Amino acid sequence: MQLLEQRILSDGEILPGGILKVDGFLNHQMDPVLLTAMAEEFHRLFADAGVNKILTIEASGIGPACFAGLAFGCPVLFAKKNRTRNLSGEFWTSTVWSFTHNVENTILVSKKYLGRGDRVLIIDDFLANGAALDGLITLCETAGAEVAGAGICIEKAFQPGGGRIRARGVRVESLARIKSMSDGGEIEFC
Ligand code: 5GP
Numbered sequence: 612m613q614l615l616e617q618r619i620l621s622d623g624e625i626l627p628g629g630i631l632k633v634d635g636f637l638n639h640q641m642d643p644v645l646l647t648a649m650a651e652e653f654h655r656l657f658a659d660a661g662v663n664k665i666l667t668i669e670a671s672g673i674g675p676a677c678f679a680g681l682a683f684g685c686p687v688l689f690a691k692k693n694r695t696r697n698l699s700g701e702f703w704t705s706t707v708w709s710f711t712h713n714v715e716n717t718i719l720v721s722k723k724y725l726g727r728g729d730r731v732l733i734i735d736d737f738l739a740n741g742a743a744l745d746g747l748i749t750l751c752e753t754a755g756a757e758v759a760g761a762g763i764c765i766e767k768a769f770q771p772g773g774g775r776i777r778a779r780g781v782r783v784e785s786l787a788r789i790k791s792m793s794d795g796g797e798i799e800f801c
Contacts, residue, residue: 612652612786615764616800618645625792629767637736637764641674649786650678653734653762656784657683660759662732664688666725666751668707668718668743675764676734683732688725690718690750703754707746710739718746722754729756738763738785741772748781760784767792768801 624632636642665687667676673689680687692707693716702719709716725731733747744761751758758781766773766785769792777783788801 612649614645614648615787618642619765619787619789620798623798625794625796625798627794629770629792631737631765631767631789631792631798633736633765637674638671643678646675646678649675649764650682652786653679653732653784654682657732657760657762660732660782661730662759664725664729664731664756665734666690666720666731666747667734668692668747671737672735672743675736679732679734679762686724688720690720690747692716693719703750705746705750705753708742710742718750720750720754725751725754725756727755729754730759731756732759733761734763735761736764738766738772738776738783739770741770741776744772744776744781744783745779748776748779762786765789 622635626632662683663685665676665680668690676687704717704719707716707718731751748758760782763785766788768788790799790801792798
């Protein structure tokens with residue numbers, strides 16, 4: 612998506628370790644005009660997928676997911692991260708390995724809001740190693756919900772997540788796919 616690629620080039624910042632900082636328009640301050648355009652693109656891509664629910668993970672997926680919820684006219688559910696593991700039987704749970712913090716998080720959603728009969732579009736801001744997406748897909752499978760696909764704002768295609776999730780049979784659509792990033796500030800899209 613050209614608008615997003617242009618914004619990454621003008622406002623994105625490359626940090627050491629292959630991290631792209633997009634705090635000016637997506638991860639801290641958010642640009643509602645850009646988020647609306649991205650939501651419309653997700654809707655165009657998944658219009659015929661029978662989506663009745665959008666699922667994301669806190670915190671940075673919530674913004675794009677809410678805009679997508681408006682475009683699809685459906686509820687938006689976000690998985691909470693929980694490290695206490697002291698859970699009653701009211702939640703579906705799964706685990707996500709955090710490469711940034713070197714810790715395994717339990718993620719959970721209430722059984723009230725996800726289950727059989729749901730057809731879910733998963734939305735997230737980034738796809739890198741795919742741990743977050745793996746955890747969300749497993750959460751849907753545990754709940755008996757169908758995964759219609761995953762809509763990703765920025766995929767770092769030089770990391771293995773996208774390939775692995777697609778090989779798992781899940782349709783992944785990314786609005787910007789980064790082929791390479793250099794410490795000198797060069798970004799190449801696929
Ligand atoms: P994963 O490696 O599981 O695909 O990515 C997990 C999460 O890490 C994403 O949802 C995103 O919030 C964060 N993340 C991964 N790579 C980047 C990056 O380059 N920049 C930013 N801002 N967040 C990232």
